[in-house]
Structure formats: structure tokens, C-alpha cells
Amino acid sequence: MVGLVVTKPAGTAGAYDIAVVGGGLAALFVADALADHARVVVCTGGKSPKPASSRSLGIVAQGGQDSPARLALALGEAAASAYWRWSGAAVALLLERADALGLAAQRSGSWRVSMGAEEWGEWQSSAELIRRWTEDAGSVLSISGQELVSRDVGQGFEGAVYVPTDGVVDPQALLGSLESGLQGRASVLATRVAVGDALADGTKRLHMETGETLECQLVVVAAGWGSAAVHPWFRDMLYPVRLQGLRTGTLSERRLEAPVLARHRFESWLQEPSGQLGFVGCRWAEQPEMEAGVTDDTVISQEVDARQRGFLAQHLPGVLDCGVVDQWTGIASVSCDGLPLVGPIPGDPRILALCGWGGWGLSLLAQAAMDVTSMALGRDDPETPSFLTPRRML
Ligand SMILES: Cc1cc2nc3c(=O)[nH]c(=O)nc-3n(C[C@H](O)[C@H](O)[C@H](O)COP(=O)(O)OP(=O)(O)OC[C@H]3O[C@@H](n4cnc5c(N)ncnc54)[C@H](O)[C@@H]3O)c2cc1C
Numbered sequence: 001m002v003g004l005v006v007t008k009p010a011g012t013a014g015a016y017d018i019a020v021v022g023g024g025l026a027a028l029f030v031a032d033a034l035a036d037h038a039r040v041v042v043c044t045g046g047k048s049p050k051p052a053s054s055r056s057l058g059i060v061a062q063g064g065q066d067s068p069a070r071l072a073l074a075l076g077e078a079a080a081s082a083y084w085r086w087s088g089a090a091v092a093l094l095l096e097r098a099d100a101l102g103l104a105a106q107r108s109g110s111w112r113v114s115m116g117a118e119e120w121g122e123w124q125s126s127a128e129l130i131r132r133w134t135e136d137a138g139s140v141l142s143i144s145g146q147e148l149v150s151r152d153v154g155q156g157f158e159g160a161v162y163v164p165t166d167g168v169v170d171p172q173a174l175l176g177s178l179e180s181g182l183q184g185r186a187s188v189l190a191t192r193v194a195v196g197d198a199l200a201d202g203t204k205r206l207h208m209e210t211g212e213t214l215e216c217q218l219v220v221v222a223a224g225w226g227s228a229a230v231h232p233w234f235r236d237m238l239y240p241v242r243l244q245g246l247r248t249g250t251l252s253e254r255r256l257e258a259p260v261l262a263r264h265r266f267e268s269w270l271q272e273p274s275g276q277l278g279f280v281g282c283r284w285a286e287q288p289e290m291e292a293g294v295t296d297d298t299v300i301s302q303e304v305d306a307r308q309r310g311f312l313a314q315h316l317p318g319v320l321d322c323g324v325v326d327q328w329t330g331i332a333s334v335s336c337d338g339l340p341l342v343g344p345i346p347g348d349p350r351i352l353a354l355c356g357w358g359g360w361g362l363s364l365l366a367q368a369a370m371d372v373t374s375m376a377l378g379r380d381d382p383e384t385p386s387f388l389t390p391r392r393m394l
Contacts, residue, residue, distance in 0.1 A: 015215045016041040018376060019206055020186075021193055021230050022222035024051035025171065026354050026361060028178035029097075029369035030220050030376075035185035037377055041214060042186055043193040043206065045226060049297040052224055055330030056171040056362045057245065057278050059259040059268055060095060061110050062088045062163055065338045065358045067264065069125035075387060081133045082385040083339075088165055090367030097366060098169040101177045108258040110166035113148065113157040115263050115285075120158035127161045139164040152255050154315040157262070168259060168270060171362060195219055195231045195351065204350055218376055222354040222369075224361075225295065225333040233345045237335055237393060238356055242294040243282045244304045244329045249322035250275040265360065267311065277319050281308055282332070282359060297329045332359040336393065342368045343375060343389040352376060353390050 016039045020031045023044025031042045045051075063084060064071070072080035098105035114120035124142055131137035141162040149155045182188060193206040193214070206214040221227045225240040251271065259270035269279040283290050284307055291304065305327070312320055335341055335356030345351045354372050357364055371382035386392070 015039075016187070017216060018218045018220065019043060019193070019204070019214060019216040020220045020222060021045075021206075022051075022224065022226070022354075023190075024053035024222070024224055024361075025175060025178070026053075026222035026224070026357075026365040026369060027220070028175065028182070029365055030222060030354060030372050031182055031186050032178055033369060033373040034220075034376060035182060040186040041216065042182065042188045043208070043214075044188060044190050045223060046190075046192045046209070049225070049295065049331050051175075052243075052330045052332055052361065053171055053175055055243070055245065055297070055328055057259075057268060057270060057280050058168050058171050058362065059110065059166070059261070059270060060091050060105075060169055060363045061166045061259070061261055061265070061268075061360065062091045062363070064340075064360065064364075065265055067112075067122050067126040068129045069122050072129060077129070079385065079387055080129065083387075084130065084133055086367060086383065086385055086388075087364055090364045091165055091167065093370065094169060094362070094366040095167045098174060101174070101181075103170055103173045103177060106168040107165075108167055109162055109164040110258050111148075111153050111160045111162055111260045113154065113160040113260055113262045115156075116158055119264070123159070123161050130161075130163070136164070153260060155317070156315050160260075162258070166259070169362070189214075192226070192229070194229060195221075198350075202350065218350050218352065220352045220354055220372055220376065224355060225331045227333065227353070227355045231345070231351055233348070233351070233390075234341075234353070234355070237341065237390070238333045239293060239336075240295045240331045241282055241334050241359065242291040242297065242301075242329050243280055243332055243359060244291070244301060244308065245278065245280040245327065246305070246308060246324050247272075247279075247326040248277040248319055249325050251277060251319060251322055255316075255319075262315075269316075276325070277316070277322075279308060279312060281311070295331055297331050300327050300329060332357065332361075334358045340364055340368055340388050341390045341393075342371055342384050343391075345390045346394050 095105040127142045191208045227234040256271040261268045267281040341353035341356040371384040374382040
């Protein structure tokens with residue numbers, strides 16, 4: 001537990017209790033939760049790269065990049081089930097929050113499809129684990145590739161597991177709503193910042209692009225891939241991966257009731273309420289380094305485009321007949337071990353990390369932001385699994 005130490009009298013110009021660094025959904029969620037309890041300033045960064053939050057497909061999916069079975073092998077079943085529950089709370093919280101803001105979250109569930117026999121074996125083991133950890137075990141379905149075709153989920157897959165708790169939100173609407181909700185409750189500055197030397201009493205000093213400084217007692221670093229430039233500790237902990245998306249024209253019929261995540265979540269797609277198909281993918285199995293280390297979110301990679309179209313032609317035949325009407329890229333922040341960084345960094349309890357989502361931040365950040373809020377306000381220890389705290393990197 002960190003606990004907020006308020007030493008400045010209210011109203012001191014340029015002095016805050018908490019600085020939240022970032023302008024994406026992680027920063028806005030935590031700022032929203034803190035704003036009624038402390039003097040909060042949100043430093044939202046520069047014009048580029050754009051927040052990954054504004055590029056997201058909106059799929060809210062329990063778990064992480066590694067399947068539950070793989071996580072259980074790496075960390076043991078107790079840790080894997082703790083992560084599954086924690087990420088389930090994150091999904092539920094985000095969907096509830098979207099509802100509360102009047103943004104009509106969908107509770108569609110999601111399909112986790114497997115491309116080959118090995119992945120399918122791993123996912124069948126995962127389904128058994130999930131059933132063991134879930135009250136409503138019967139709602140977690142495992143179905144064969146053949147049945148997927150008859151359900152119109154796609155073809156050429158080995159099989160799929162249906163996770164009923166997942167859903168879809170509109171990330172742009174969420175960003176807009178949270179941003180306007182902060183008006184009058186927190187100061188919002190459109191500037192990049194970096195943490196400088198602290199004052200003798202431990203007060204943190206942030207340097208803005210303009211050369212001015214801000215003082216605060218606690219810093220929440222929620223700057224996505226940009227976190228590496230906010231504080232030196234993040235430099236070796238995060239790396240960028242560029243994700244690329246495309247949107248087709250309106251399909252002639254409703255083909256997909258729920259989003260689909262494939263190849264350990266490297267690809268995902270959904271049919272949007274408009275009837276269009278949205279598809280996002282990143283590193284491809286045969287070339288895993290592809291798009292890793294790339295930080296330019298203004299360029300469409302023709303190589304990735306060719307792979308995405310090939311994938312769609314093979315697994316969702318016909319969808320490209322409606323044409324591709326939109327393409328975009330965005331930068332995901334991935335931690336060294338693929339798990340999020342949530343909590344104080346080693347050696348400095350006044351710097352709280354809230355980043356490193358491995359391309360699935362929308363799904364995880366709501367609970368992580370609540371945990372960081374509890375840490376900042378010195379409330380009872382949140383139930384953040386210990387292997388998500390930055391000190392695991394020591
Ligand atoms: C194409 C694409 C599709 C995606 N689809 C999904 C999905 O369907 N489901 C899902 O769960 N996740 C998805 N994601 C991932 C998800 O969007 C991100 O993980 C999540 O939005 C990250 O939120 P964030 O607030 O941590 O970071 P970001 O949204 O990236 O925000 C980072 C912010 O920090 C600011 N910043 C950077 N440096 C500084 C600095 N020095 N000072 C101040 N501010 C700074 C930036 O300006 C930005 O505002 C997708 C990502 C992409 C790119």
C-alpha cells in the first residue's frame with residue numbers, strides 16, 4: 001500500500017496531490033476515480049502517437065495474451081486462477097461503467113478460436129481450468145471447427161472455446177464521456193511530461209514540454225508505450241508493438257454475434273453494430289518479430305495488409321467482397337513478460353505504474369485503475385495479483 005501524503009494547502013498554484021500521466025483510457029479511468037478525493041492534474045501528452053485507446057476495436061475479453069493453461073504452467077494454477085478472476089472483474093467493471101455512462105455495452109461473450117491442433121489442445125485444457133474456476137461452468141463451451149462453420153464463426157479453425165462473460169464497448173465514446181466527466185474535477189494539461197529529481201521532502205517534480213514544472217506527491221504513469229519517456233525505470237520494461245486494423249463495408253447479413261480472438265489473441269475481429277467487420281492483428285506466427293519495436297502509427301504496412309486480407313479470405317470468405325473502407329494502426333505497450341504493470345515501481349513508492357497491457361489494455365485497465373486508486377489513497381490493499389506488481393521485475 002502506498003498511501004497519499006497531502007502536504008500542500010489546497011489551491012497552491014502548480015501543486016497537486018496526484019499527477020496522472022497519459023490521455024488514454026487508463027489515465028482517464030484512474031483520474032476519474034481519484035478526482036473527488038485529491039487535487040489531480042492529468043497530463044495527456046502530445047499529438048502523436050495517438051492514444052491506443054482511440055484505435056481499439058472495443059473487444060473486452062477476460063484473461064491475457066497467454067491462455068489460462070499456459071499461464072498455469074508458467075506460474076501455477078493458483079496464480080493463473082487469480083489472474084483469470086482479476087481480469088474477469090476488469091471486464092465486468094468496464095462493461096458496468098459503460099452502462100452507467102449510457103454507452104450501451106454489449107455482453108456478447110467471445111469465441112477463442114484455435115488455428116492448429118497444438119493450440120486447440122492448449123485451449124481445451126484452458127476450458128477445463130476455466131470451468132473449474134467458474135460458477136456457471138456449463139456456459140463455457142468447447143466446440144469443434146466443423147461446428148464453428150455451421151455457426152458461421154469462420155472456417156479453417158481447429159476448434160473454439162466460448163467465454164460468456166466477454167463483451168464489446170465503444171472505446172471512442174468511453175474516451176469522450178470520461179474526458180468530459182473530468183471537467184471541473186481535475187486539471188487537464190495537453191503536455192508531455194517527464195519525472196525529474198524530487199524535492200528534499202520527497203515532493204515529485206514533473207517537467208513539461210514548455211519548460212515549466214509541476215509539483216505533486218504521487219505520480220501515476222499511464223502513458224502507454226510513452227511511459228518509457230516519463231520515468232527511466234520503464235525504459236527496459238516496455239516495448240512497443242504496432243497493431244494494424246481494417247474495416248470492411250457493411251456485410252449483407254449479420255454473420256457474427258460475438259467477437260472472435262485467434263492465435264493467442266494476435267488476431268481479433270467483430271461485426272460492429274453498423275454491420276461492418278472490424279479486424280485487428282499484429283505479429284504473425286511465422287514472423288513473430290513483425291511490427292515489434294515500431295512506433296510510427298501513421299503508416300499502413302502493405303505487408304501486414306496482405307497478410308490480413310489473406311487471413312480473411314481463408315477464414316471468413318466473402319467479407320472482403322464488401323471492400324475495405326478504413327485502415328489504421330496503433331501502438332500497444334507490451335511488458336517484458338507480457339503481463340501488466342500495476343502498482344509502485346521498485347525503489348519509489350510514489351511512482352505508480354498503470355501500463356504494459358500487451359495489446360489488451362481495454363479489457364484490463366478498469367480493475368487495474370481501481371487498484372491503483374486504492375493504493376494512491378492508502379485504502380485497504382487491493383486484490384491485485386502479486387505477479388502484476390512492478391517489483392516482480394527485480
Ligand atoms: C489497433 C488496436 C486495436 C485494439 N483493440 C483492442 C481491443 O479490442 N480490446 C482490448 O482490450 N484492447 C485493444 N487494444 C489495446 C488497447 O487499446 C490499449 O491497450 C489501451 O487502450 C491502452 O490504454 P492506455 O491508456 O494505457 O494507453 P494509450 O491509450 O496508448 O494512452 C497513452 C497516453 O499517454 C500519453 N503520453 C505518452 N507519453 C506521454 C508523456 N511523456 N507525457 C504525458 N502523456 C504521455 C499519450 O499521448 C496517450 O494519450 C487495441 C489497440 C490497438 C492499437
